[in-house]
Amino acid sequence: MSQLQPQTQLHQTAEEPLLNIQQMQLWLDKAVAWGQADSPDTQRDTCLHLSRLRDFLQQLLTQINNMSSTTETMKRLPFLGQFLGRLCWNPCVTADATSRRLLFQCLWGLYSERPGNAVERKANQWIRKVFCQLATEDDDAAAQAVTKHMGIQPEEYQLRVLRKKVAMLQENIGKSCSSLGNMNLRCSCDCILATSQACVPLVTCPEAAPLISALLQQQVTCVRAQLSEDFLDALSSAYSSKCLSLDEQAVVSLWYHNLSSLEDAVLRLLEGVHTSTGSTPQKLQQQVAQSLLPKACAQHCSIFMVVNDIFRSIIKQAEGSEPVKCLIQSFTSCFLKELTLQQHQRSVSVKAWFPQSPQSLLVPLLTLPSEMPQEAWRRHLDWLSSSLQRLTEEEEKGDGESSSSASSEGHHKVFEAWFLLVQSAHWVQVALQLLVTPGPEDSGPLLWVLTFYYHPTNRGHNRALQLVHAKEAWEHLHSLFSVLARPLPVDRLQSLVTLVSPQPQQLSPPTLLILNLLVNFAVFSQQSLSGSTEILQAVVHRSGLVDEAACLLSSLELKLNGGSCSSSDANRVHLRIKAFQNTLTHMHAA
Structure with a gap:
């Protein structure tokens, strides 16, 4: 109603009431229009x-x-009864907790414990009737206890009204254009x-x-069957604050x-990476796994697109x-498992x-390593x-061309390839x-994949240098873990x-790459447990990377348990991982 403006509370005086007939008339007109x-x-x-x-x-x-008295109130505001009565029949008003409470209090305030005239007796009779009819249409026992003077429980009354409101609204949901028998009828998706x-x-x-x-969960049958943004925002706010x-x-x-x-939801998951102590x-x-996000992504491609874009950013x-x-890898693994379950029900290309x-x-x-023969x-x-x-060669070729669009496209392709490799890190393992x-x-070729995983960009043309460092480290490790006699080669x-x-x-990419190589040599080589422990202990102690090595061992254990890669002597490998974890725990405590 355009003429309704926010009310300004007036100070009551003998000459000027808090509210006047004009204000009441404006709101009565609105209540009549609402029905x-x-x-x-x-x-x-x-x-x-x-x-x-x-x-x-x-x-x-x-x-x-x-x-x-009620008599004085009705004299000052003659439209009050009609106004309150109409609001009592408006489920949008009675469903709102604050409006409902104020409405009930107004009605209680009009009820006269000792009616002194016909006006007050008639008002009491009308208030009883309103409460009785609203509280229940079928239950006579409840109707007997409507007013506070007859032992009414206002909460019970309000709950009944709320349930009626919900039931009425729920009836509307099934009314969509798909349910109309005659397509010439007006669409009711509004x-x-x-x-x-x-x-x-x-x-x-x-x-x-x-x-x-x-x-x-209402299926959208046409563009008009949309949910209110206010409704969705209110739900989002209530859910995030755990009020829903x-x-x-x-x-x-x-x-x-x-x-x-x-x-x-995605940002809360990411916050767990940085805020969890001892993650x-x-x-x-x-x-x-406890998040619903992987399952939601498998059900709706559009949800996965948003989540993946956030991870990408x-x-x-x-x-x-x-x-x-690690979070992205765990998420992708859970998502692919959920997607496999969904694809049993519907065929959608990955x-x-x-x-x-x-x-x-x-x-x-x-494709998971377990899905193909180990020899392949x-x-x-x-x-x-x-x-x-x-x-990467196409990217570098684009960098050498004058066209910036060619260079940008090359960088995009390389980044997307690297991002997919991060998501599918089982092949890195x-x-x-x-x-x-x-x-x-x-x-x-294997060292190149590792170098690309840890150093995807070629800033300063350093990719070749990183590969040299990786190969040099691999040769040192291969030599050290091949030695059976003691002492170990100091050089x-x-x-x-x-x-x-x-x-x-700063942990540089070469550091992480070489440390990961070291951990895997310790776990998978045929070197004795004592010899492998000596090498691992010496390197991580002198380099100060005890925590990082422990994290890599945990990650490897997780991948082995998940079946992302397999080993012919799985029992021996798991025992070695536990032994190394105990060693690093003691080193950290010391």
Whole structure:
């Protein structure tokens, strides 16, 4: 109603009442126009004016309480009864807790304990009738106890009204254009928007949970069957502040409909990487597994696109962050498992979820090592290495051209290839494992994959230099872990310590690469446990990388448990991992 402006509270004087007849007439006209709020337009308009209506009801209650009697109140505000009566039949008003409380208090204030005239007796009779009819239409026992003088419980009455409101709104949800028998009839999908708008005050009411869930999971049959943004924002706010409990599927639907709630969920998952004290790969995987995000992504490609874009943005800002990489790897693993379950029900190509990834690399990288014979791993990694090298060569060629668009496209392709490799780090682990026991094949392709994983950009043309460092470290490790006699070669050991030692205040990619090689040599080589422990202990102690080595051992254990890579002597490998973890724990304590 355009003429309704926010009310200004007036100080009551003998000459000037707190409210006047004109104000009451304006709101009465509005209540008449609303009726019982049984159309989308009236429901929407009622909700829009609800805040100002509450202010007016508060002023009205003050006015009633300041009057000496019901007779005086009705004389000052002759339209009061009609106004309150109409609001009592408006479910959008009675469903709002604050409005309902103020409305009830106004009615209680008008009830006369000792009616002194016909006006007050008639008012009491009318108030009883209103309460009785609203509380129940069928239960005579409840109707007998409507007023406080007859032992009424206001909470019970309010709950009945709320349930009626929810039931009425829920009836509207099934009314969509797909349910109309005659296509010439007017589309009724507007009721979805209006119902969701009318549900805004109810989002924290447990009784409204089925209605909210039904709204969120309502299939969209046309563009007009949209949910109110106010409703979605209210749900998102209530859910994030833990004032709202939703079942799993309703949460997934909320993320599907509301971008901000989805972004909040992803950011909370990412915050766990930085805020969790003593965060380990196992803890990160547990956080991911407990999250509904992988399941939601498998159900809705659009949700996965948003989540993947956030991960893409975060890892661009911190490409060397191992915890972020670990989180992305755990997430992708959980997502692919959920996607496999979903694809049993519907056939959707995995390419639909990864449109930006190099399509020639997509399936080869997402394929798990356990899904192919172990003897095929080396050939598979050689092919992946050559394919990735071709992409980087195209990038460098683009850098040399004058066209900035060619260079930008090259960088984009290389980044997407690297991002996919991070997501599919099971092949990085296989490369590490194969480098421990090399056959007659050249180790160059495997080392190149590792170097690319840890050093994707070619800033300052350093990729070749990083590869040289990786090969030198691999040769030192291969030599050290081949020695069966004691003492260990001091020169080789010191050279390895020099290579792996980090720069001040920074873990460089070569450091992480070489440390990972060291951990895998210790775990998978045929060197004795005591000999491997001596080498590992000496290098991590002198380089000060005890915690980092422990994290890599935990990550390796997790990958082996998850079946991302397999070992012919799995029991021996797990025993060695436990032994090394105990050693590093004692070193840390010392």
